[in-house]
Amino acid sequence: MGFLSSYLLCLFLSLPWAYGQLVPALFIFGDSVMDVGNNNHLPTLIKANFPPYGRDFFNHTPTGRFSNGKISADIIAETLGFASYQPAYLSSEAKGENLLIGANFASAASGYYEPTANSNLAIPLSKQLDNYKEYQGKVAEIIGAANATSLLSSGIYLLSAGNSDFVQNYYINPLLNSAYTPDQFSNILVQNYAQFIKDLYGLGARKIGVTTLPPIGCLPTVLTLFGSGKMECVERLNRFTETRRGCCGTGLVETSILCNPLSSVITCTNASEYVFWDGFHPSEAVNQILANNLLTAGFALIS
Ligand SMILES: *[C@@H]1O[C@H](CO)[C@@H](O)[C@H](O)[C@H]1NC(C)=O
Ligand SMILES: *[C@@H]1O[C@H](CO)[C@@H](O)[C@H](O)[C@H]1NC(C)=O
Numbered sequence: 001m002g003f004l005s006s007y008l009l010c011l012f013l014s015l016p017w018a019y020g021q022l023v024p025a026l027f028i029f030g031d032s033v034m035d036v037g038n039n040n041h042l043p044t045l046i047k048a049n050f051p052p053y054g055r056d057f058f059n060h061t062p063t064g065r066f067s068n069g070k071i072s073a074d075i076i077a078e079t080l081g082f083a084s085y086q087p088a089y090l091s092s093e094a095k096g097e098n099l100l101i102g103a104n105f106a107s108a109a110s111g112y113y114e115p116t117a118n119s120n121l122a123i124p125l126s127k128q129l130d131n132y133k134e135y136q137g138k139v140a141e142i143i144g145a146a147n148a149t150s151l152l153s154s155g156i157y158l159l160s161a162g163n164s165d166f167v168q169n170y171y172i173n174p175l176l177n178s179a180y181t182p183d184q185f186s187n188i189l190v191q192n193y194a195q196f197i198k199d200l201y202g203l204g205a206r207k208i209g210v211t212t213l214p215p216i217g218c219l220p221t222v223l224t225l226f227g228s229g230k231m232e233c234v235e236r237l238n239r240f241t242e243t244r245r246g247c248c249g250t251g252l253v254e255t256s257i258l259c260n261p262l263s264s265v266i267t268c269t270n271a272s273e274y275v276f277w278d279g280f281h282p283s284e285a286v287n288q289i290l291a292n293n294l295l296t297a298g299f300a301l302i303s
Contacts, residue, residue, distance in 0.1 A: 021081040025102035025155035027205070028073050028086060029128050029196075032108030032281065033160045036071065037064030037088035039108045044121035046109040046168075046256050052248060052264045056271060056284055064088065066108060066255070068247065068271040069284030073104065073158060075291035080156070089131050099139055102155055105131050108256070111165035112189040112196070120168060125161065125196050133203060152204040159196070159210045165189055167280065211294060240285070246276040247283060255279040 028034050032046070040049045047064065048054075054062035056069035065071050077085050086102040087093040094103055107123035110116065117124035123131070140148040170176050170185050180188070197208060245251030249263030255278040259267075271277055272285040282290065 020083070021101075023080055023154060023156050023207075024151050025100070026073075026077055026080065026082065026086050027102045027132065027155055027157045028104040028106050029125065029132075029158070029200075030106040030160035031110045031122075031162075031164045032066045032106075033163065034071065034073050034104065034106035034158065035064060035066065035088070035108040036073065036085065036104045036106070038090045038104070038106060038123060040064045040088070041090040042107070042121055042123070044109065046120050046122060048108070048256060048259075051261050052259065052267050064108075066278065066281040067284055067287060068277045070287055071284075072282075072287045072291040072294065073106075075288055076158065076295060079291070079295055089135065095138075096142070099135065100142065100151070103132075103135055105135075106160075109164045109168050111161050111163075111169065112192040113165045113169060113185075114192070116165045116169040119173075120164070122164075125192070129196070129199055129203070132200075136203070149204060153206050155205070155207070157200060157205045157208040159200075159208065161193075162189060163280070209294065240273060240275050243275045245274070246278045246281075247271045247274040248278040251276070251279070253279045255281065 028036075032039075032048075035048075037049065039047050048066045049062050049064045051062055053067070054060060054065060054069070057063060057065065057067075065074075074085050082101055084098075084101065086104045087098050089103045089105050105123070105128040107117065107128065109120035109122040110124060110128070112125065114124045114126065116122075117127075136148065136152060139151065142148075143151070165185075170180075170182070176185070193210075197210075200208060246254060246259075247268040248254045248259035249266055251268070251274075254263055259278045268274060271283040274283050275286050277283040
């Protein structure tokens with residue numbers, strides 16, 4: 001699990017590409033930590049395109065982001081100088097010129113273990129790569145093959161996965177947790193992770209950052225369902241008043257369809273006072289801190 005809890009982000013921010021932008025494009029892969037609405041277009045139950053999701057987003061609009069407001073990918077895009085967010089690849093916005101700032105391929109409940117995504121009707125990482133290949137073709141049609149190659153190799157790639165493999169698969173799937181110990185299952189995830197990075201590199205990516213957000217043992221759902229949890233997981237974030245419960249509903253397990261307009265009745269009034277927005281996902285306030293940490297790590301690597 002070592003690599004899953006650590007992060008690495010390589011940013012080489014020397015060439016300004018478009019006015020105000022530090023890099024030409026940003027590409028995002030992974031699970032619900034990164035999904036900005038791809039699952040809205042899938043027959044899965046793992047969605048977040050209804051209230052109270054998006055309560056603190058622009059126009060208070062639920063978009064499919066698993067947050068009360070922005071996710072860390074949004075904040076990273078803003079910090080890199082993008083004037084708009086990379087569109088969800090399956091959305092109607094992902095066309096024409098909009099594609100030239102990159103795209104978001106992430107799908108909630110996806111993971112490094114292919115069956116995690118399949119059993120949740122989400123987009124497996126292999127299919128996210130297929131979509132990325134298709135994306136490359138579209139961009140080449142717009143700006144030509146040579147310009148596309150340059151865009152793709154200069155862009156930044158963000159990957160966040162692994163939480164769903166445990167929370168939405170291993171922990172709840174007796175076939176899986178009787179077949180593998182957590183360490184053995186982690187090894188499978190690591191192998192699949194390594195393969196994904198190789199494949200992405202083979203497709204032209206050069207600047208790849210990897211993270212899982214946040215540490216899995218701190219998720220309210222995990223604390224509620226799987227034991228007493230350890231307080232040390234939250235020490236780094238202890239300026240927030242509530243660290244063990246999510247804001248949505250009772251804050252103990254609610255996520256996706258369980259965090260809905262009915263649970264809004266008991267949803268907290270100020271999500272900034274909570275580390276977690278729902279049972280799995282950080283609030284916007286914490287996404288801001290996580291994004292800052294990622295960016296700081298990335299900048300430190302180039303100095
Ligand atoms: C490719 O890039 C060059 C140089 O930046 C530019 O002049 C040209 O218009 C671009 N080609 C297309 C098809 O956009
Ligand atoms: C919400 O909580 C944050 C953090 O404690 C605080 O800074 C902010 O003023 C609060 N917002 C409202 C509307 O009370």
